[in-house]
Amino acid sequence: MSAPVRIAVLAGGVGGARFLRGLREAAARRWPDGDGGTTAAITAIVNTGDDAWLAGLRITPDLDSILYTLAGVNDEQRGWGRVGETERVSAELAEYGIGWPWFTLGDLDLGTHIARTSMLRDGLPLSAASARIHSRWPLGVTLLPMTDDEVETHVEVDDPESPDPDQRIRTMHFQEWWTRYRASLPARRFVQQGIETATPAPGVLETIEAADVILLAPSNPVVSIGTILNVPGIRAALSRGAGRVIGVSPIIDGSVVRGMADACLTAIGVATSASAVALHYGARIAGGLLDGWLVDSADNQAVESLAAAGIATVARPLWMVDLEKSAAIADAALELGLRAR
Ligand code: GDP
Ligand code: CA
Numbered sequence: 201m202s203a204p205v206r207i208a209v210l211a212g213g214v215g216g217a218r219f220l221r222g223l224r225e226a227a228a229r230r231w232p233d234g235d236g237g238t239t240a241a242i243t244a245i246v247n248t249g250d251d252a253w254l255a256g257l258r259i260t261p262d263l264d265s266i267l268y269t270l271a272g273v274n275d276e277q278r279g280w281g282r283v284g285e286t287e288r289v290s291a292e293l294a295e296y297g298i299g300w301p302w303f304t305l306g307d308l309d310l311g312t313h314i315a316r317t318s319m320l321r322d323g324l325p326l327s328a329a330s331a332r333i334h335s336r337w338p339l340g341v342t343l344l345p346m347t348d349d350e351v352e353t354h355v356e357v358d359d360p361e362s363p364d365p366d367q368r369i370r371t372m373h374f375q376e377w378w379t380r381y382r383a384s385l386p387a388r389r390f391v392q393q394g395i396e397t398a399t400p401a402p403g404v405l406e407t408i409e410a411a412d413v414i415l416l417a418p419s420n421p422v423v424s425i426g427t428i429l430n431v432p433g434i435r436a437a438l439s440r441g442a443g444r445v446i447g448v449s450p451i452i453d454g455s456v457v458r459g460m461a462d463a464c465l466t467a468i469g470v471a472t473s474a475s476a477v478a479l480h481y482g483a484r485i486a487g488g489l490l491d492g493w494l495v496d497s498a499d500n501q502a503v504e505s506l507a508a509a510g511i512a513t514v515a516r517p518l519w520m521v522d523l524e525k526s527a528a529i530a531d532a533a534l535e536l537g538l539r540a541r
Contacts, residue, residue: 205231205240207534208411208443212247212424213262214279214458215450215520217269219417220244222526224270224340226534229527243342243407245434247419248326249353249392249427250374255299257313258320261375262424263330263343264312271337279458282308302380327401344407346428349398353423357385374423383460387467390423398431408437413537415530416447416489418457418518421477422464429489439484444491446537447481448529449474452518453498475502483510492536494518494529512536 207227211220220242227238247262268274268282275283285306293299305313312333319329325348334343353374362368369388377383408414419425429435438445451474456462462472470480474495482488490511495502496518506513514536520526 205413205538206407206411206443207240207242208407208414209242209244209417210414210419210425210428211244211262211266211417212419213250213265215419216244216246216262216417216424217266217274218520218526219415219419219448219530220266220341221269221523222520222528223415223530223533225523225527226531228340230531230534237340241342242340243344243403243411244417245344245346245404245407245428247424247427248345248347249351249395249423250378251350251352252373252375254303254313255293255305257310257317258326259305259313260316260326260330260345263345264309266341266343267312267334267337267339270339270341270343273337281306285309300376300380303375325401327403344403345401346404346431346434347398348401349394351392351394351398351427351431353427354391354393355385356388356391358388378460383463387463389467390464392427392430395427395430396432400431400433400437404431405433405437408434408443409441411441411443413443413534414438414441414445415533415537416445416481418448418450418520418529420459420461420464421450421470421480422461422468425481426468435489438489444537444539445484445489446492446494446533447478447490448494448533449477449496449499449518451477451499452496457519473502474499475506478502478506478511478513479509485510492533494533494536512539 227240231240355377359370478493492512500515
């Protein structure tokens with residue numbers, strides 16, 4: 201018997217969650233364990249740049265989006281949070297002016313945040329606290345925070361309202377920019393506070409280095425994948441790892457599918473297109489990251505030019521509308537990643 205296949209994935213919240221659900225399914229079909237699961241070891245390295253302290257609690261939105269989705273307790277209709285959620289506690293908190301009025305904390309979700317914060321207060325690092333929380337459900341995927349250190353993405357925006365000309369730049373937490381303002385205030389730049397001194401969480405570098413294939417989920421290239429790559433040591437581990445690095449485009453036919461990732465790309469001067477994002481990650485043979493790239497069938501015209509730039513590119517339907525479609529996308533990424541082994 202050969203050693204189990206090891207798959208590493210870099211992931212943000214919603215795109216990451218749907219992709220991982222598909223990948224778990226694709227792996228169970230390719231390498232079944234005879235018990236409905238897979239013999240493959242899937243480890244996701246998850247963005248924690250959206251994390252925040254809120255109402256005295258540490259919230260980790262991307263880890264939780266993935267957790268709830270893989271556990272099957274997510275709200276499919278709404279697209280985030282827990283199914284069957286209520287908001288009695290946040291209504292009480294609002295009476296005291298606690299929390300962000302534009303950021304819903306459901307009661308079930310608050311249970312997760314209280315449990316996590318309690319463990320952090322007991323001195324556990326985030327990775328250990330997360331592992332305890334994740335052990336509640338059979339996820340079939342190991343979820344690692346990118347770092348145990350507190351890294352928070354903040355956004356610098358123009359503030360034309362300010363009476364003081366020296367105060368015409370405002371900085372806010374990414375969640376405020378994203379959820380309260382729906383990314384409508386043009387971002388000058390993103391500042392990942394604490395990233396310079398952050399170190400990868402235990403297991404992160406080892407996972408990348410030992411992986412047979414490394415997949416970049418169709419997640420936000422700037423504030424999800426970009427943040428993970430900026431943790432010192434992670435990008436270098438990707439370049440030096442033996443596994444091929446395959447990305448899945450989060451952009452289809454010039455638009456972002458879900459969310460407002462275009463506002464993030466614009467801020468860093470990258471066009472909202474499947475090929476611009478691939479070139480932003482860069483070809484590994486030219487010092488970048490990617491060996492391969494999946495674009496949507498609608499972006500078929502990008503295949504040849506990206507291949508010429510050194511990125512093996514294939515076009516497939518990339519809308520993750522259901523489990524079957526997501527599994528097919530993940531399987532195509534595995535195919536491309538394991539091709540030249
Ligand atoms: P967030 O943390 O919740 O913002 O989620 P992610 O970082 O995972 O990225 C969200 C991005 O995933 C969106 O802006 C889209 O570009 C991409 N995305 C979401 N759904 C799909 C899908 O069905 N197909 C593809 N190809 N990309 C998607
Ligand atoms: Ca996120």
